[in-house]
Structures are given as structure tokens and as C-alpha cells.
Amino acid sequence: MSHARPLRTIALTAVGLIIWSICFVVLYAALSLGCAAGLHEWSLFGVRALNVILGCLWLVHFGLLGSAFLVLWRTQRQAQAASERFLVRLTCMLIVVGSAATLWVGFPVLLLPACA
Numbered sequence: 001m002s003h004a005r006p007l008r009t010i011a012l013t014a015v016g017l018i019i020w021s022i023c024f025v026v027l028y029a030a031l032s033l034g035c036a037a038g039l040h041e042w043s044l045f046g047v048r049a050l051n052v053i054l055g056c057l058w059l060v061h062f063g064l065l066g067s068a069f070l071v072l073w074r075t076q077r078q079a080q081a082a083s084e085r086f087l088v089r090l091t092c093m094l095i096v097v098g099s100a101a102t103l104w105v106g107f108p109v110l111l112l113p114a115c116a
Contacts, residue, residue, distance in 0.1 A: 013091045015068050016098025023061035023102050030057055031114055040115035050114040058106035065102060069095045 034040060034050040042049035072091050079085045
């Protein structure tokens with residue numbers, strides 16, 4: 001992470017929370033559109049199609065969070081300055097927070113029927 005581009009550094013630091021917020025919007029938009037289109041009435045392997053779609057979208061966001069965490073964890077070894085190591089560790093912690101928030105937002109997809 002470079003000090004020459006402070007806006008980019010701030011955006012990278014908040015990547016976990018940005019992915020969580022995108023997940024929140026995508027899940028609720030997909031739920032609304034799926035209910036309007038009647039996808040909750042279809043079934044795949046005994047599970048409602050809309051729940052399968054929402055679950056897949058949720059897993060995609062976890063994949064993004066995991067990928068971002070792994071990239072930054074590897075970057076930590078290359079960081080030489082203490083401030084760079086701090087920013088990488090802070091970003092990793094915020095990705096963990098974003099993962100917990102994503103888990104909290106998306107977990108009802110697995111438990112509750114859509115459009116009930």
C-alpha cells in the first residue's frame with residue numbers, strides 16, 4: 001500500500017466492508033426481483049430456486065472476501081515499513097469483520113423460505 005495514493009489506500013482498507021455492503025444490496029435486490037418474478041414457486045432438488053440463487057450469490061461474496069484476505073495476507077510479508085504492515089493488518093481485520101457481517105446478513109437465506 002502506497003502513501004502516494006491515499007484515496008486508493010483508504011478504499012483498499014475498507015474492501016471487506018465494501019464487499020459486505022454490496023452483498024447486502026445484491027441479496028435484497030435479488031430477493032425482491034425473485035419474488036416479483038415468481039422464482040420462489042420453482043424448486044431445485046427439493047429446495048426453492050430462489051433460495052438456491054440467493055445462496056450462490058452469498059457464496060460468491062464469501063469467495064471475494066476470502067480472496068481479498070489471502071492476497072492481503074501474502075502482501076503482509078512484503079510490507080517493509082511499520083505503517084504499511086499496520087494498514088495490511090487493519091485491512092485483514094476489516095475483512096474478517098466484513099465476513100462476519102456477510103454471514104449475519106446471508107445466513108437467513110439458508111434457514112428461511114423466500115417470499116413467505
